[in-house]
Structures are given as C-alpha cells and as structure tokens.
Amino acid sequence: MLAPEPRAAGLQYIDARDMAIWVLAAAQRGVGGAFNTVSQPGHTTMAEFLDTCIRVTGAQAELCWRDPAAIQAAGIKPWVELPVWLPPGELYRSMHQADVSKASAAGLVCRPIGETVADTWKWMLEIGGPAPVRADRPPRWLSREKEARLVH
Numbered sequence: 001m002l003a004p005e006p007r008a009a010g011l012q013y014i015d016a017r018d019m020a021i022w023v024l025a026a027a028q029r030g031v032g033g034a035f036n037t038v039s040q041p042g043h044t045t046m047a048e049f050l051d052t053c054i055r056v057t058g059a060q061a062e063l064c065w066r067d068p069a070a071i072q073a074a075g076i077k078p079w080v081e082l083p084v085w086l087p088p089g090e091l092y093r094s095m096h097q098a099d100v101s102k103a104s105a106a107g108l109v110c111r112p113i114g115e116t117v118a119d120t121w122k123w124m125l126e127i128g129g130p131a132p133v134r135a136d137r138p139p140r141w142l143s144r145e146k147e148a149r150l151v152h
Helices: 016-029 046-058 068-073 089-097 101-105 115-128 144-151
Strands: 002-004 064-068
Touching: 002 046, 002 144, 046 115, 064 068, 064 144, 068 089
Parallel strands: 002 064
Antiparallel strands: none
C-alpha cells in the first residue's frame, strides 16, 4: 500500500465526539470566540495513523513508503487520492501545524488515534461498509493503476 513520506509527519485531526464534548462544555461555561479545534500538532504521525488502520482493520497491507515528490510526479492528488496527506509546504503547515493552544487552554482534549480508528471501523462494519460513490462523482480513492506505478 502506498504510504507518503515522511513517516514522522505530524497529523492533526478531531474526532467528532471530542468536538461535541468540547462545544457543549464550552457553551455551558459561556466560552465563545474563534478556536482551532483539532488535536495538537503531532498528536499522531503518518506512520502511526497508517499502522493503526492496518492493525485495527486486520488488513494484510504492507506499507511502501515513497517520497512526496515521486507521489506528485505520478499525478496523485494530495488529500483527494491520498486522504489526510498533503506534501510538505504551506498547505501541510496550515492543515497539520495549527496553533491550538487557545482551544487546549479552554479544555479541548483529543482521544488517541487508535480509539478513533477502532470506533470508526466498528461503525463502518455496522452500516455495511463505506457509502457507495454517487455516479456523478469521481472515485474517492487512489486507483490501483496509479498506486501500482509507485509500489512495484
């Protein structure tokens, strides 16, 4: 399975349950204003995220780590064909290195990636898997052909 380097790239995310808990608690305390409501920078890494997904789902995937330049040269669209991934640069910094100190000081706590992945996988199995792609929309994942160019 294609895996974008660097393995140690920090990721920020928010579990909707953590967001709901924080918003309700903030509202009860009368807290208002603008907040970056995601996890701390580096709350997880690309390697931890992908390893967790493989472990939780029981997939037999072997990660094939590739340089971001090679991925982009293959015409693979960041975020669209490789969800969560953005190449190093301004977009990556704005998405995965946001200052969340204000939200953290106001009580935002984010659960570990393993809990989010496990609970999401359980929910997906309960509803019969991912939702089908609408005919008027492009596929939401990397084609086997594009991936094969980089993993073999």
